Amino acid sequence: MDLMVGGSGPAAQGNEDSMEIAALPYVDERTELVAADADAVWRAVGDVLDGAFGSGYARLVGCPHRTASGPRPPAEGSVWPGFRVDSATPVRKLVLTGRHHFSTYALVFRLDEAGAGRTRLRAETRARFPGPGGALYRLLVIRTGAHALLTGRLLSSIGRRAEGL
Incomplete structure (x- = not known):
């Protein structure tokens, strides 16, 4: 698994109604090579996301999306605690x-x-991590390596699930 930190990174594009994703600062990219075809990996992404994010943390930090809902497999309108599908x-x-x-x-x-x-x-x-609270959050989540660890585990879980399909 590779980790790239810093730089401008690839631009993520959403639809016109979405937030300006490409304008958000690049944090990192993690990669997992999965011994399964893209169809199996796509299904596994949805399956793993359904169990990956807890509503307690989303509530604690003030996320507007606190419960999973919407279409499965993932599509516009799908929601997980802390996230919504932009595209x-x-x-x-x-x-x-x-x-x-x-x-x-x-x-x-x-x-x-x-x-x-x-x-x-x-x-x-x-x-983007605005203000002093954002700076402290970035230190706790990004600089400590917690984000990289959790994202790596998420990708590994998706890979294992896809390889088992």
């Missing part, structure tokens, strides 16, 4: 956005064919 291109790209008291953020999943029934799954994070 979804099945088997290719899923853009999740969110906000809370300390940050405005996007998590962009990209699925790329990697040959012979394999898929490269990427998760790009973009976020």
Whole structure:
């Protein structure tokens, strides 16, 4: 698994009504090579997201989205605690956005064919951390490595689920 931090990173694009995702500062990108085709990985993304985010944390930090709802597999209108689907291109790209008291953020999943029934799954994070509370939150979540660890675990879970399908 690779981690790239800093720089401008790839631009995440949403629809015109969405927040300006590309304007959010690039945080990092993590990658997982999955021994499954993109269809299985896409299904696994939705399955794993359904159990990945708790409403308690979303409530604590002030996220407007606190419960999972909407269509499955992921599509515009899908929601998980802390996230809503900004755009979804099945088997290719899923853009999740969110906000809370300390940050405005996007998590962009990209699925790329990697040959012979394999898929490269990427998760790009973009976020803004305004004010002193945001700076402290960034220190606690990003600088400590907690975000990288949790995103890596999320990608590994998606990979294991897809390989089991």
